[in-house]
């Protein structure tokens with residue numbers, strides 16, 4: 043069990059994030075500017091999660107941190123019944139569709155061989171699959187969407203799903219579904235780090251139904267079926 047996850051309140055990282063990175067198109071509205079303001083905090087969050095990983099099914103401190111950060115952003119997160127995952131709606135204009143965004147939050151039973159200040163503090167447990175990144179990205183998206191909603195610029199409702207236990211079977215997605223996480227959802231988007239793609243490129247894969255199960259409960263980056271959409 044890790045110690046309580048509390049983000050540092052000082053020593054903020056200096057951000058070298060450019061509001062519009064070279065080669066990219068500006069995001070609509072004030073999103074580039076709002077994102078640049080959030081980047082140092084999100085990097086700190088990711089590194090904090092990386093140093094305090096929790097195994098599948100035991101993501102209690104991770105979920106508590108997520109709920110705390112979403113509450114600070116003015117949202118109303120709810121924990122899954124076991125307390126190891128989070129569902130949170132961002133409400134825009136009321137009559138739009140519900141679109142879900144999902145991140146997995148669990149770590150793997152591996153040692154962390156890196157020599158960095160934020161290496162895992164838990165022996166034999168490591169965010170080797172990037173779920174700390176996924177969690178931080180979805181937190182940042184939720185914070186920006188909350189700001190858009192406050193400005194009256196969010197159509198419909200966006201559901202943030204922080205799913206536990208992605209690395210084991212039965213998977214934590216069942217707990218999300220049983221908790222109503224997919225109720226009224228018309229589309230769902232998930233993301234995964236892919237070390238085969240250069241930094242700054244995003245690959246997309248579209249499916250109408252879930253991919254077939256793999257022989258291993260541990261996932262893999264998978265194949266990118268379409269060319270990177272944005273550089």
Ligand SMILES: [Zn+2]
Pocket residue numbers: 146171172173234261262
């Ligand atoms: Zn993964």
